[in-house]
Amino acid sequence: MVRKTKEEAQATRCQLLDAAQRVFCERGVSHTSLHEIATAAGLTRGAVYWHFENKAALLAALWERVSLPIDALVEELEQKYADDPLGGIENKMLAVLRLISENQQAQEITSIVLTKCEYVEENDAVRQHFVDMREQCLDEVEAKFNAAIAKGQIPATTPTRTAALGLFSIFDGACFHWLMDPARYPLMPHAELLVRAYLKGLRQA
Amino acid sequence: MVRKTKEEAQATRCQLLDAAQRVFCERGVSHTSLHEIATAAGLTRGAVYWHFENKAALLAALWERVSLPIDALVEELEQKYADDPLGGIENKMLAVLRLISENQQAQEITSIVLTKCEYVEENDAVRQHFVDMREQCLDEVEAKFNAAIAKGQIPATTPTRTAALGLFSIFDGACFHWLMDPARYPLMPHAELLVRAYLKGLRQA
DNA sequence: TTAAACATACATCCTTGTATGTATGTCAAT
DNA sequence: ATTGACATACATACAAGGATGTATGTTTAA
Numbered sequence: 175m176v177r178k179t180k181e182e183a184q185a186t187r188c189q190l191l192d193a194a195q196r197v198f199c200e201r202g203v204s205h206t207s208l209h210e211i212a213t214a215a216g217l218t219r220g221a222v223y224w225h226f227e228n229k230a231a232l233l234a235a236l237w238e239r240v241s242l243p244i245d246a247l248v249e250e251l252e253q254k255y256a257d258d259p260l261g262g263i264e265n266k267m268l269a270v271l272r273l274i275s276e277n278q279q280a281q282e283i284t285s286i287v288l289t290k291c292e293y294v295e296e297n298d299a300v301r302q303h304f305v306d307m308r309e310q311c312l313d314e315v316e317a318k319f320n321a322a323i324a325k326g327q328i329p330a331t332t333p334t335r336t337a338a339l340g341l342f343s344i345f346d347g348a349c350f351h352w353l354m355d356p357a358r359y360p361l362m363p364h365a366e367l368l369v370r371a372y373l374k375g376l377r378q379a
Numbered sequence: 380m381v382r383k384t385k386e387e388a389q390a391t392r393c394q395l396l397d398a399a400q401r402v403f404c405e406r407g408v409s410h411t412s413l414h415e416i417a418t419a420a421g422l423t424r425g426a427v428y429w430h431f432e433n434k435a436a437l438l439a440a441l442w443e444r445v446s447l448p449i450d451a452l453v454e455e456l457e458q459k460y461a462d463d464p465l466g467g468i469e470n471k472m473l474a475v476l477r478l479i480s481e482n483q484q485a486q487e488i489t490s491i492v493l494t495k496c497e498y499v500e501e502n503d504a505v506r507q508h509f510v511d512m513r514e515q516c517l518d519e520v521e522a523k524f525n526a527a528i529a530k531g532q533i534p535a536t537t538p539t540r541t542a543a544l545g546l547f548s549i550f551d552g553a554c555f556h557w558l559m560d561p562a563r564y565p566l567m568p569h570a571e572l573l574v575r576a577y578l579k580g581l582r583q584a
Numbered sequence: 585t586t587a588a589a590c591a592t593a594c595a596t597c598c599t600t601g602t603a604t605g606t607a608t609g610t611c612a613a614t
Numbered sequence: 615a616t617t618g619a620c621a622t623a624c625a626t627a628c629a630a631g632g633a634t635g636t637a638t639g640t641t642t643a644a
Contacts, residue, residue: 186590204409205499207632218592228634292496293495304559339564340569367542371542372577385622388623423624423626433601
């Protein structure tokens, strides 16, 4: 059983990613060997090394895989709230948070990135990806805040860059704090209060 | 050079903790061997195993070491703001954040706990300590919020438990997001806006 | 036939835990 | 005040188990 067709090869690559995601989430990134991932996928380390350079590359691939659905989700919401920048920000944030709280795939990735991964030199690619993605979103959110100023939704003196940074801090914090003990409380009602209170506070800054 | 006096033994224990903190912060918890820690402290693994059961216990000891100064800082601020619960909450939060942004010791520990440690079974003691500590603080902050309701600072309908949880999420998020790329922006002005906007938002909930 | 898509085998390097060695502080007994 | 005995505070040595990367098979699609 070797030399599959290209589609089959892509399927095994996907299997490897799925297995890696499960095992990373259970045992942590640096505690899981490539052997564990391979056997969890019903394969051997040869398959892993064929599709990925090493563990760090595998982790990076995992991260990229989840970016697309989230971008799509955000893009979909972009259409509504065209004339309500602040409402758009709020609903996009809550939509992504809701996705994380409901979709296991999204939840596992978030869990890995926030609580099962050490950001050291070896994983710098993932850290960079994290920072860059945030940076890109940051520009969009900042533009939204500027639009909100233009619409009179928030004071003109609002430091929009800092306000946008704060929103992402809230996002990461809500997820991190929840993931440290998910059984203790549900994410969503808590995150909703958080985001709404923050945005409401910005209106009177 | 063996069999030091008790004070000297405590000093070497402290050296080991210092070294562990440095190396954990640089290379991540699970990527650092006990050998690295020992040599960084100018000792051998024998010393490490004498003072600590294993790496996880060493990490837990690191965490406990930082709890005391923070408790003291918070306790000191408790005296002021006796009749201004909301102001007390705000200033305590900002004081701890300021400590983290200025004090290297505090910053390193925070960095380790938030971005250089994988929360898997092996490190469950640290995770538990994190959750318990938050839980304890949570009770205090919740009581403050209740006091704030009594003083009319926030609406009586405010879900104080959730509001307190949100504050800790903000705290963790501000630190985490900053530590993912500390060079990009300074923690404090950003965190100040965050905390103040959130609390201001709570006043009109 | 060639090269893709893996599996298998091999060598190397670490790391951990423990076991043992060893020198010295501590303390009771004289 | 000495002197032993014992425990302390480490250093050193040892055994075992992985984990990684690479090299080499092996089968089959193209």
